[in-house]
Structure formats: structure tokens, C-alpha cells
Amino acid sequence: MNPLDHLVEPQEYPPPPALAAQAHVAGRAGYASLAAEAEEDHEAYWARLAREFVHWKRPFRKLLGTQNAPHYTWFEDGTLNVSWNCLDRQVAEGRGEKVAIIFEADDGHVTHTTYAQLLAMVCRLANMLKAQGVKKGDRVAIYMPMSVEAVACMQACARIGAIHTVVFGGFSAHSLRDRIADTGAVLVLTADEQMRGGKALSLKGVVDEALALGGCDAVRAVIVYRRTGGQIPWTDRDHWMHELTAAQPERCEPVWVEAEHPLFLLYTSGSTGKPKGVQHSSGGYLVQAAVTMKWTFDMHPQDVFWCTADIGWVTGHSYIAYGPLAIGATQLMFEGVPTWPNAGRFWQMIGRHRVTVFYTAPTAIRSLIKAAEANPQVHPQRYDLQSLRVLGSVGEPINPAAWEWYHRHVGGGRCPIVDTWWQTETGAHMITPLPGATSLVPGSCALPFPGIAAAIVDELGGDVPNGQSGLLVIKKPWPGMIRTIWGDDARYRASYFPAELRGYYLAGDGASRDRETGYFTIGGRIDDVLNVSGHRMGTMEIESALVACTELVAEAAVVGRPDETSGEAICAFVVLKGARPQGEAAAALAAQLRTWVGKEIGPIAKPKDIRFADNLPKTRSGKIMRRLLRSVAKGEAVTQDISTLENPAILHQLFETH
Ligand code: WTA
Numbered sequence: 001m002n003p004l005d006h007l008v009e010p011q012e013y014p015p016p017p018a019l020a021a022q023a024h025v026a027g028r029a030g031y032a033s034l035a036a037e038a039e040e041d042h043e044a045y046w047a048r049l050a051r052e053f054v055h056w057k058r059p060f061r062k063l064l065g066t067q068n069a070p071h072y073t074w075f076e077d078g079t080l081n082v083s084w085n086c087l088d089r090q091v092a093e094g095r096g097e098k099v100a101i102i103f104e105a106d107d108g109h110v111t112h113t114t115y116a117q118l119l120a121m122v123c124r125l126a127n128m129l130k131a132q133g134v135k136k137g138d139r140v141a142i143y144m145p146m147s148v149e150a151v152a153c154m155q156a157c158a159r160i161g162a163i164h165t166v167v168f169g170g171f172s173a174h175s176l177r178d179r180i181a182d183t184g185a186v187l188v189l190t191a192d193e194q195m196r197g198g199k200a201l202s203l204k205g206v207v208d209e210a211l212a213l214g215g216c217d218a219v220r221a222v223i224v225y226r227r228t229g230g231q232i233p234w235t236d237r238d239h240w241m242h243e244l245t246a247a248q249p250e251r252c253e254p255v256w257v258e259a260e261h262p263l264f265l266l267y268t269s270g271s272t273g274k275p276k277g278v279q280h281s282s283g284g285y286l287v288q289a290a291v292t293m294k295w296t297f298d299m300h301p302q303d304v305f306w307c308t309a310d311i312g313w314v315t316g317h318s319y320i321a322y323g324p325l326a327i328g329a330t331q332l333m334f335e336g337v338p339t340w341p342n343a344g345r346f347w348q349m350i351g352r353h354r355v356t357v358f359y360t361a362p363t364a365i366r367s368l369i370k371a372a373e374a375n376p377q378v379h380p381q382r383y384d385l386q387s388l389r390v391l392g393s394v395g396e397p398i399n400p401a402a403w404e405w406y407h408r409h410v411g412g413g414r415c416p417i418v419d420t421w422w423q424t425e426t427g428a429h430m431i432t433p434l435p436g437a438t439s440l441v442p443g444s445c446a447l448p449f450p451g452i453a454a455a456i457v458d459e460l461g462g463d464v465p466n467g468q469s470g471l472l473v474i475k476k477p478w479p480g481m482i483r484t485i486w487g488d489d490a491r492y493r494a495s496y497f498p499a500e501l502r503g504y505y506l507a508g509d510g511a512s513r514d515r516e517t518g519y520f521t522i523g524g525r526i527d528d529v530l531n532v533s534g535h536r537m538g539t540m541e542i543e544s545a546l547v548a549c550t551e552l553v554a555e556a557a558v559v560g561r562p563d564e565t566s567g568e569a570i571c572a573f574v575v576l577k578g579a580r581p582q583g584e585a586a587a588a589l590a591a592q593l594r595t596w597v598g599k600e601i602g603p604i605a606k607p608k609d610i611r612f613a614d615n616l617p618k619t620r621s622g623k624i625m626r627r628l629l630r631s632v633a634k635g636e637a638v639t640q641d642i643s644t645l646e647n648p649a650i651l652h653q654l655f656e657t658h
Contacts, residue, residue: 013407013440016414019389023298023436025450031437034450045451046074046287046479053290053326054283055089056080057256064477070497070505071484072477073260074284081254082263082286083126083159086325087119088254099330102304102353103148106195106336110353113148115328118155121148123252124245125156131248132187132221136161136255139265141185141219143167143176143203145194146335149225149241150311153189154321158263158282161255165265165277168312169194169201171602173209175275179267181215182277183486189241191225192232197340204232259283265486266314268424269538270495271527277486278314278424281479286326288428288480292449293323296418297357297390298435304387306332307359308346313535314424315394318480319359323428338364343371344378347410351384358410359392363533365402365410366565372409380409390435391417395534396567397522403442421445421522423507424536425496427480430454431520444519452478454520456511461502466518471526472511473504481505528626530560530568535604539626542570542607545600546593552576553593557616557624558607561633571633572607573616573654580612609633613654619644629654 038045043063060078096116144150157164193200225241263282267275309315324331372379416435433446448454453475464470485492510523528539539558546556555575563569590610617625
């Protein structure tokens with residue numbers, strides 16, 4: 001992917017001995033004994049961890065439930081409260097004065113919130129939700145900036161058994177409306193504006209627009225966190241969060257819910273135009289979020305953890321809102337962007353807050369490499385990064401050249417990098433090195449987390465030998481797994497448990513295992529899902545957005561092409577209703593369509609390339625030949641068989657218009 005990659009000799013990095021000596025999972029033997037325990041009795045292994053990591057109000061007796069497979073259940077007869085586990089328990093165990101969240105705002109302003117303070121804040125918010133008539137099982141949409149308040153709102157929902165659906169602040173009014181409508185949310189929690197890179201961006205305004213689009217009839221009120229104090233429109237349905245919470249008591253008895261009670265819905269892209277509402281449980285999800293938090297990052301009480309993801313993605317759910325709090329850790333949370341006021345921001349913040357465990361995405365690393373090459377002032381070696389112990393990577397494959405740079409320049413050659421493979425659907429880490437136990441190979445996410453039955457199979461579910469590529473599957477249910485797609489059980493079964501695969505969970509990624517070590521390397525998505533800067537985007541979603549511009553667009557096909565920084569870039573082939581534009585007219589129309597897609601879905605979905613053609617390459621049966629378009633997008637010679645192509649002449653035009 002990166003031109004430097006072929007220059008990098010694959011090297012193995014054993015765990016640093018000092019780290020391994022103190023690690024929760026220590027050495028190869030530590031890993032092997034856990035893996036063996038899980039192998040011997042999968043359910044008993046997870047039950048042991050469920051008892052160790054989570055406080056249950058009513059202890060469970062049932063372990064894995066398979067009656068309604070593949071809608072599995074875990075610890076079904078147990079009851080718990082997620083927010084009680086994340087907050088009250090920490091205070092009860094003596095961590096009331098420990099800092100839960102160090103928050104650094106876009107402008108550099110820092111606040112510290114202790115566990116006791118966070119608990120009080122969550123209780124006020126939970127009481128406010130109750131006062132608004134929110135009941136167990138009701139859905140609450142959260143469209144908020146990175147803030148302590150946002151985490152507290154998620155926790156407040158959990159406290160009363162309401163199901164939150166967090167919508168990433170970069171999604172447009174249309175996307176927000178679709179999610180509010182699909183969940184039937186009764187409340188929307190938002191902020192006046194969000195601050196990113198010194199600019200104020202509207203959130204409340206987008207909520208107004210979303211609600212005006214219709215279909216959100218269940219929404220009774222919009223509650224607004226005052227972040228900037230900027231001017232915003234106001235209606236009867238709106239309330240200030242600080243006004244509603246001011247009079248609420250600082251205590252709120254948690255609602256004890258069954259283990260399977262949904263904790264949240266989180267929308268993610270699939271192979272069709274409609275995003276899927278991934279439904280997670282309370283019990284199993286919390287167990288796996290907590291265990292992976294502690295073991296993958298080898299977290300100890302003094303650690304300062306920093307996950308740079310947004311709470312709008314699953315990484316921000318499992319490793320900001322829940323995982324760190326569930327184990328009583330201190331974490332740093334950041335409102336802004338890595339490149340403002342300059343591209344040294346991350347490195348400066350690591351030094352400032354003495355961060356020990358840093359978890360970010362390969363795209364961020366690649367863009368900071370570029371920035372450091374252009375400007376030595378923002379090179380990590382100019383900053384104090386001595387506090388770091390463990391580094392992590394998530395969301396997309398990390399290419400070996402970026403891995404080596406991250407290891408050397410950020411980790412000073414002494415910090416293991418955990419390359420964590422997992423998905424919105426898996427809830428938590430699935431395949432990852434453990435810093436004190438696993439030797440690292442750049443570009444490989446190493447071995448399954450103990451208790452995760454990851455494997456590589458062919459189209460019929462047969463095992464593929466090491467050294468060959470195949471489909472990545474999970475052979476046994478795991479506690480943090482998706483329970484269903486909200487309102488669409490059939491789609492859940494068809495997407496993840498296709499009949500030919502013997503009941504295995506189909507991840508949607510291609511992968512292979514090393515011949516000798518059995519280490520996994522992820523090849524990328526095998527479906528029509530793109531991974532742009534670690535964000536999942538469905539090609540069909542972007543196509544639907546383009547053809548929704550009915551005045552201009554007749555037809556559109558979207559494919560991905562490799563990109564040095566963002567991993568993949570979105571490339572759209574568009575057939576217009578009018579004549580095919582050339583030169584400046586083409587550039588202007590492309591800009592117009594980009595803006596359009598930004599409005600329909602959000603800026604992250606804007607195609608990098610838009611090419612206009614008189615037609616799209618199709619088979620005689622009318623199917624668009626996407627593989628061929630992928631070659632065109634990459635600018636490589638077409639090697640596919642084009643004998644089935646109905647309109648071969650179009651190929652010349654596609655190449656010409658480049
Ligand atoms: C990709 C993000 C390679 C993969 C947590 C997966 C990765 C999709 C890695 C899920 C990794 C995630 N190496 N690829 N370490 N982590 N992916 O749902 O294609 O936003 O299927 O969850 O990201 O993306 P999602």
C-alpha cells in the first residue's frame with residue numbers, strides 16, 4: 001500500500017521483559033494457559049471472567065443460551081447495571097477521588113473529573129431523563145461533541161435502562177434523521193455547537209434540520225448541552241441541559257436490568273444502502289469491554305489511557321465510555337483534532353498529561369508522519385513521550401512502514417504496539433497482541449484474544465490451511481457479540497450467519513494466517529464496504545446519496561481505491577442526465593456533487609474522485625462490473641475478462657476521462 005513497505009524487513013519484536021514481568025497476561029505461557037482454559041470449557045472461561053470483572057445484582061446461572069441461535073444470549077438470568085459497575089462500584093472501592101476523565105478542550109483548556117464527580121453528574125442526568133418520562137427500553141439519540149457530558153449522558157441512559165444511540169457529530173441531518181427515525185428515539189441530546197480546530201460547528205442546527213425532515217414523531221424534546229454559548233435557533237421543544245439538571249438530586253437508584261437488555265444501538269454500514277443498527281447487550285458487552293480493556297492494554301492503576309476515537313464510533317463506546325470506567329482507570333479525552341493548532345498536538349498532549357497507553361488509528365499516524373516530514377517542529381522526537389508504555393492501533397490495517405515509524409518515533413522503540421482487530425458488531429477486541437505476552441510482527445494483529453474462536457475458512461466453511469487467504473469467521477459465540485440488527489432479525493441472520501458457513505459468524509473481512517506462527521493478517525473487506533480513514537462506508541450508501549440528486553444524476557457506481565493516507569479513497573463514477581461535462585465544467589459539477597453527498601450523509605462520505613461517463617460498464621444482464629471499475633479507479637490495466645461486457649467501448653472513455 002505504502003511505497004516504502006517493500007523496503008521494510010519484517011522483524012519480530014518480543015515483549016519487553018520489564019513489561020512482561022508485571023503484565024496481567026505474562027509471556028507466551030500466560031497466553032497459552034488462558035487459551036487452553038477457554039478451549040477446554042469456553043462457557044466456563046467466560047463465566048469466570050464475567051464474575052471477576054462485573055458486579056451482578058442477581059448472579060447468573062445460565063451461561064450461553066443457544067435456543068434462539070444465532071441470536072445468542074450470555075448470562076441471561078443475571079441482572080446488573082452498567083453505570084453502577086462503571087461508577088458506584090469504583091467509588092465504593094475507594095476510587096471516588098481518582099480522576100476518571102482528564103478532558104482537554106479544543107482550545108487547550110483542561111478539566112479533571114473524579115469518579116465521585118462523574119457519578120454525581122450521571123445521577124443528575126439520569127434523574128433528568130426520568131423527569132422527561134424516559135423509561136427502561138426507550139431509545140435516546142445522542143448527537144454531541146467529545147465531552148465529559150457526552151460520556152455522562154451515555155452512562156445516564158445505562159443507569160435507567162434506556163438504550164442510547166450515539167450519532168457521530170460529523171453525520172448530516174439526513175443521516176441523523178434516519179437513525180432517530182429507525183430507533184424511534186423519544187429524546188435527542190445534543191449541544192449548541194462543537195469546537196474543532198478553532199472553529200465552531202453547529203450541532204443543534206443540524207438536529208433542527210433532521211427533525212424537520214420528518215419521520216421522528218416519537219421525539220418529545222431536544223436537550224441541549226451549552227458548549228460554546230453561540231447563537232442558535234430555539235423552539236418550544238428545546239431545553240438547556242444545565243437548567244433541567246440543576247435541581248436534580250445527585251443520587252439516582254440504578255435500574256437493574258437483565259444481562260440481555262440492550263445497552264445501545266450503533267449504526268454501521270453494510271452492503272446495502274441502509275445502515276444497520278447494531279444492537280449490543282448490557283452484561284456480555286460489559287464483560288468483554290472490561291476484560292479487553294485490562295488485558296489488551298495491560299492496564300494498571302497508575303496508567304493514563306488515551307483513546308483518540310470519537311464517541312460516535314464503537315471504539316469510543318468500548319474504550320472511552322465503558323471500558324476504562326469499568327476497570328476504574330484514568331483516561332484522557334480530547335475534543336479537538338490532531339492537526340490543530342499544529343500537527344504536534346497529540347505528542348504535546350501525551351507529554352502534558354503523562355499518557356502511558358495511547359490508542360489511535362493508522363490514518364492519524366500516516367497523516368502525522370507526512371506532517372512531521374514536512375515540518376520537523378512537529379516531529380514526535382521534539383516532544384517528551386517518555387511516559388508511554390503501550391501503543392495501540394485500530395480500525396484499519398496498519399502498513400508496516402507506518403507501524404515501524406509509530407514504534408520507533410512515538411514509542412521510542414520500547415513500547416509494544418497492539419494492533420487490535422475488531423468491529424462494531426464484535427463489541428470489543430477479537431484478534432490482538434497482548435503487550436506482555438505476544439511477539440509483534442508489523443502489519444499483523446497476531447492471535448485471537450483468549451476465548452475468541454477466530455478462524456479462516458473457505459466459502460463452505462471448511463478450514464483453510466495457514467498461508468492461504470480466506471474468510472475470517474468466529475466459530476463460537478462470544479459475550480460481546482452483536483445480538484441482532486435493530487428491527488431486522490432476518491438481515492442479522494443473512495449478513496452474519498449465512499447458511500453455507502455452518503453457523504459461524506462471518507466478519508466480512510478477508511484474512512490469512514502465517515504458515516509458522518499462525519498470526520493473522522487482515523486483508524480488508526470482502527463486501528461492498530469501504531474503510532476510509534478507519535471509517536466504515538457502504539458503497540451502496542454513497543451511490544444512493546448520489547442518485548438522490550435526481551436533477552443531475554442518472555446513475556452512479558462507487559468503488560474504493562488504495563490511498564496512502566486514508567487507507568482507501570472513495571471513487572465515484574457518475575452518469576449524468578445531461579451531456580457529459582468536460583474540463584472546468586466537470587470540476588464544478590464534481591464539487592457540487594461532493595457537497596451534495598456531504599449533505600446527504602456527512603463530509604466523511606464525500607468522494608475523493610468523481611468521474612463522469614456516458615455509461616457504466618455492465619454485463620449483458622445489466623450488472624455493473626465493479627471489479628473493472630476498481631481497476632480503472634486504481635489506474636491499472638484491466639486484466640479481467642471483458643467478454644461479458646455489454647458496452648466495451650465505454651472502457652476507453654473511462655480511462656480517457658481520468
Ligand atoms: C477494519 C472498528 C485491519 C476491518 C473497530 C473491520 C481492521 C472493520 C482492524 C470494522 C485492524 C478494524 N486491522 N483491519 N486492526 N480493525 N479493521 O465496525 O475491515 O468501524 O471489518 O469497527 O474495520 O470497522 P468498525
